[in-house]
Structure formats: C-alpha cells, structure tokens
Amino acid sequence: MQENRSRRSNDQRSEATRASLLKAARKLFVEKSYAETATPEIVAEAGVTRGALYHHFVxxxxxxxxxxxxxxxxxxxxxxxxxxxxxxxxxxxxxxxxxxxxxxxxxxxxxxxxxxxxxxxxxxxxxxxxxxxxxxxxxxxxxxxxxxxxxxxxxxxxxxxxxxxxxxxxxxxxxxxxxxxxxxxxxxxxxxxxxxxxx
Missing domain, CATH: 1.10.357.10 (Tetracycline Repressor, domain 2)
Structure with missing residues (x-):
C-alpha cells in the first residue's frame, strides 16, 4: 500500500514538473519566439533543474x-x-x-x-x-x-x-x-x- 502511495506521489511530482516546463516554454516561446529562447531560460522560468528538463524532453x-x-x-x-x-x-x-x-x-x-x-x-x-x-x-x-x-x-x-x-x-x-x-x-x-x- 505504501509503495502504491509513493508511486502516485512520484507520478504527481513528475506530472507537475512536466506541466511547469510546458507552461514556462509556452510563455517564453510566445514572448521571445522559439529561436530566441534558450533552455536555461525555460528551466529558470519553470523553477526546475536542467536534468528535469531532459528527463521529460529530449x-x-x-x-x-x-x-x-x-x-x-x-x-x-x-x-x-x-x-x-x-x-x-x-x-x-x-x-x-x-x-x-x-x-x-x-x-x-x-x-x-x-x-x-x-x-x-x-x-x-x-x-x-x-x-x-x-x-x-x-x-x-x-x-x-x-x-x-x-x-x-x-x-x-x-x-x-x-x-x-x-x-x-x-x-x-x-x-x-x-x-x-x-x-x-x-x-x-x-x-x-x-x-x-x-x-
């Protein structure tokens, strides 16, 4: 039971991180364009690590x-x-x-x-x-x-x-x-x- 709760918690954190990255990327791509947006800016805007970015997106x-x-x-x-x-x-x-x-x-x-x-x-x-x-x-x-x-x-x-x-x-x-x-x-x-x- 504990394992299932832990798995759900990890899944929720992972989904929240992904959602933060998508929200940050959308904001910056719209404000600056895709070409003018660097990944460190996306990471900073999302409040996550660079590793988290590459965990979710190639x-x-x-x-x-x-x-x-x-x-x-x-x-x-x-x-x-x-x-x-x-x-x-x-x-x-x-x-x-x-x-x-x-x-x-x-x-x-x-x-x-x-x-x-x-x-x-x-x-x-x-x-x-x-x-x-x-x-x-x-x-x-x-x-x-x-x-x-x-x-x-x-x-x-x-x-x-x-x-x-x-x-x-x-x-x-x-x-x-x-x-x-x-x-x-x-x-x-x-x-x-x-x-x-x-x-």
Whole structure:
C-alpha cells in the first residue's frame, strides 16, 4: 500500500514538473519566439533543474512539439464544445469554423501553431498533430455533412486540407489586424456555397 502511495506521489511530482516546463516554454516561446529562447531560460522560468528538463524532453524541439500538441488539443476542445452533435451538419461546420477562429485569438497561439510549429517541426509532424486535433474536428464535420447529403461527395482528405488552409490563413490575417468580420463572412459564404451545390 505504501509503495502504491509513493508511486502516485512520484507520478504527481513528475506530472507537475512536466506541466511547469510546458507552461514556462509556452510563455517564453510566445514572448521571445522559439529561436530566441534558450533552455536555461525555460528551466529558470519553470523553477526546475536542467536534468528535469531532459528527463521529460529530449531537447528544446521536443518541448515545442509538446507545447504545440497541447495547444492544438485545446483548439479542438473549444471547437467540440461550440459545435455539439445536436447542431445541423451545416450549422456545425459554420459554428465550428467560427470557434476555431475564436480559439486562435488566444495570445501566441497563431505563432505556435501556424508559424513556429511548422517552421521548426516541419509539415509532416504538424500534419500528424493537426490530424489528431483541430483538423480531425473539421474532417468529422465534413464527413457528417457529406453523409447527410448536405455537402456534395467531394474527396474528404482534399476538402479537409483546403478548408483547413483557408481557416489558417484567416487566423493569420486576423492576428495581423485584418477584419475578423470580413474573414468570417467569406468562410461562411464558402461553406454555404458548398451546401448549395448539393441541393
């Protein structure tokens, strides 16, 4: 029994250390950029040892991958909460897309997911992360709409990739000061244009 309690305690400490590293890394990557952040700064910000950093992450790049994974997971969660299954397939797509843009308003998120992530980790790793999270929600919504006859039977992988790219570009444009209302109106019109094709 004592051994089980000790194991739980060690696991909790390990998880707390990992969480501190992720929080510190996110903060510094956003404030300074990935390239300008050194591992000693991350360790100091997290209040842990350098050994603790390398116990959890092979290197700074692996730490970025973990930060990006967590951010992408958070975006997917926000989309899923905003677009429950009770919505019609068309409304779920529109609402889910708007939720994505809202989620990307979180400070530093566009830098992490759309700039530093792809630049440092590469397109293949980013595709894997996005496929597990935000792009999965989009793909599921599109598949549901196609099966319901709300969208035409277009190739699902290509449709997901093209629409995801449009939403990413909109998020970057809004971050740079573009009109959120304009981008939302265009994206909604694209969804409605696809819906009208199936009618």
């Amino acid at each position: 290197d700074k790049r692996a730490l970025l991958a973990a930060v990006v994974e967590r951010e992408s997971q958070s975006v997917a969660g926000e989309i899923e909460r905003a677009a429950p299954e009770s919505l019609s397939p068309r409304d779920a797509l529109v609402t889910g897309g708007e939720a994505f843009l809202d989620a990307m308003n979180s400070p530093g998120r566009t830098r992490l997911l759309l700039l530093d992530g792809p630049s440092v980790l590469g397109r293949s790793i980013m595709d894997d992360i996005e496929t597990r999270h935000a792009n999965r929600t989009l793909k599921d919504g599109l598949a549901t709409a196609i099966e319901a006859g709300v969208l035409p039977p277009l190739p699902l992988e290509a449709l997901t990739a093209q629409l995801a790219a449009m939403y990413d570009r909109a998020a970057l444009a809004i971050e740079a000061g573009g009109s959120a209302d304009d981008h939302r109106a265009v994206l909604k019109a694209i969804i409605d244009g696809l819906v009208s094709r199936s009618c």
